[in-house]
Amino acid sequence: MVQNHRILKESPSQTAGPYVHIGCTPNAAGIGKPWAEDLGATMITGAAEGSRIRIVGNVIDGTDGIVRDAMVEIFQADAQGRLKSADEAADPHFTGWGRCACDLKTGVYSFDTVKPGRLPWVDGKLQAPHVTVWVVARGINIGLHTRLYFPDEEAANAEDPVLKRIEHAHRIPTLIARAEGEGTYRFDIRLQGGDETVFFDM
Amino acid sequence: MTTKPPGYKTRDRQWHPPGLTPAYKTSVTRSPTRALISMPTSAGEEAGPVFGHDILGPMDNDLILNWAAPGEMAMGPRILVRGRVTDDNGRGVGNTLIEVWQANAGGRYRHANEGYRAPLDPNFGGYGRVMTDAEGYYEFRTVQPGPYPWPNGMMDWRPSHIHFSLFGHSFAQRLITQMYFEGDPLIWMCPIVGGIDDAEAIKSLVAALDMAETLPMDARVYRFDIVLRGRRQTFFENRWEGL
Ligand SMILES: [Fe+3]
Numbered sequence: 001m002v003q004n005h006r007i008l009k010e011s012p013s014q015t016a017g018p019y020v021h022i023g024c025t026p027n028a029a030g031i032g033k034p035w036a037e038d039l040g041a042t043m044i045t046g047a048a049e050g051s052r053i054r055i056v057g058n059v060i061d062g063t064d065g066i067v068r069d070a071m072v073e074i075f076q077a078d079a080q081g082r083l084k085s086a087d088e089a090a091d092p093h094f095t096g097w098g099r100c101a102c103d104l105k106t107g108v109y110s111f112d113t114v115k116p117g118r119l120p121w122v123d124g125k126l127q128a129p130h131v132t133v134w135v136v137a138r139g140i141n142i143g144l145h146t147r148l149y150f151p152d153e154e155a156a157n158a159e160d161p162v163l164k165r166i167e168h169a170h171r172i173p174t175l176i177a178r179a180e181g182e183g184t185y186r187f188d189i190r191l192q193g194g195d196e197t198v199f200f201d202m
Numbered sequence: 203m204t205t206k207p208p209g210y211k212t213r214d215r216q217w218h219p220p221g222l223t224p225a226y227k228t229s230v231t232r233s234p235t236r237a238l239i240s241m242p243t244s245a246g247e248e249a250g251p252v253f254g255h256d257i258l259g260p261m262d263n264d265l266i267l268n269w270a271a272p273g274e275m276a277m278g279p280r281i282l283v284r285g286r287v288t289d290d291n292g293r294g295v296g297n298t299l300i301e302v303w304q305a306n307a308g309g310r311y312r313h314a315n316e317g318y319r320a321p322l323d324p325n326f327g328g329y330g331r332v333m334t335d336a337e338g339y340y341e342f343r344t345v346q347p348g349p350y351p352w353p354n355g356m357m358d359w360r361p362s363h364i365h366f367s368l369f370g371h372s373f374a375q376r377l378i379t380q381m382y383f384e385g386d387p388l389i390w391m392c393p394i395v396g397g398i399d400d401a402e403a404i405k406s407l408v409a410a411l412d413m414a415e416t417l418p419m420d421a422r423v424y425r426f427d428i429v430l431r432g433r434r435q436t437f438f439e440n441r442w443e444g445l
């Protein structure tokens with residue numbers, strides 16, 4: 001035996017299950033009673049700085065089927081690259097965090113947000129503008145982390161330290177949203193298959 | 203020595219269930235087939251959403267009352283769930299939001315996709331939320347949820363459980379898990395629980411009955427502590443407080 005360094009183990013993840021909406025988006029699920037608005041439903045709470053964008057997408061399973069019972073959360077910097085909870089100067093009219101249950105009929109999720117500014121990487125150099133994305137659903141045992149990057153940031157994307165970690169460069173486009181005009185970006189998340197979205201262990 | 207802790211410790215993926223657990227059939231088409239890309243946490247993962255205690259209503263941590271008609275109560279075995287949220291260094295995670303959802307005492311969820319024949323309880327919604335105090339402690343009141351059948355294997359029943367969503371202090375700590383109840387034989391038959399390989403990891407999700415704390419003629423107490431990921435620490439920070 002050796003000394004016990006008394007580090008605890010993280011509680012193991014369990015699937016969010018098919019009824020995640022009850023606890024996380026009860027209003028969207030049509031059962032809300034005590035709460036006025038679902039948490040994360042509104043990211044822009046006032047005159048937020050920066051350009052308004054809309055992110056939309058589907059979560060797609062390994063049979064090309066649309067996952068209708070997933071829940072997607074995003075976390076991102078404000079337009080100036082400042083983060084809630086880390087930077088007191090962060091935009092007071094922007095929460096940085098959004099949550100959306102996929103539509104139970106169409107499977108579409110969407111967020112009205114602002115285009116994020118650039119954040120530093122661990123070495124202090126700047127990352128490309130990106131949105132951190134987290135997906136949970138029935139059948140997903142542990143939440144999946146990915147990132148949304150922007151198609152109109154080619155130079156920044158080319159030098160982004162996270163994108164550069166992806167050895168199989170042909171997979172990088174799975175992280176780049178598609179511009180659909182008028183500030184809308186489509187970001188489909190493919191759980192499996194040849195164009196499976198890159199997911200991160202971070 | 204550096205003064206800034208270099209990020210969060212990497213998740214132990216052997217301790218968590220893997221993505222693909224074929225006995226839980228839905229995982230077969232919803233689990234990534236490629237290796238996850240490893241990266242250190244950086245600024246964007248080491249911050250997280252901020253919630254104030256002001257988002258909480260007075261009934262949010264009382265599932266027996268928060269959906270009930272005035273003067274009514276939810277039906278079922280009354281329990282208090284109490285515990286502490288810490289990081290893996292043993293430090294309390296204070297002022298963090300916990301969201302919970304569950305079936306009613308008969309095992310039925312209030313949800314459009316629910317297919318179990320058990321009836322709804324008109325006085326039970328099945329959702330609540332609570333913020334930990336400064337030291338990471340939390341408590342909520344509810345009824346013990348019933349087990350329920352689910353469409354997986356023909357004879358699969360979920361053990362009684364409460365779903366937990368936790369934020370911690372950063373997006374790196376984000377976690378959804380489930381709390382099970384001491385002594386439930388269904389725990390060890392469940393394909394979702396069984397996705398976890400290590401029996402010790404499973405036991406860490408089983409709440410202990412605490413009869414000493416039981417409220418006479420009111421509610422039993424279950425204790426459920428939760429551990430979130432912790433930061434790597436510089437050596438001089440390495441105090442083992444609370445352990
Ligand atoms: Fe459940």
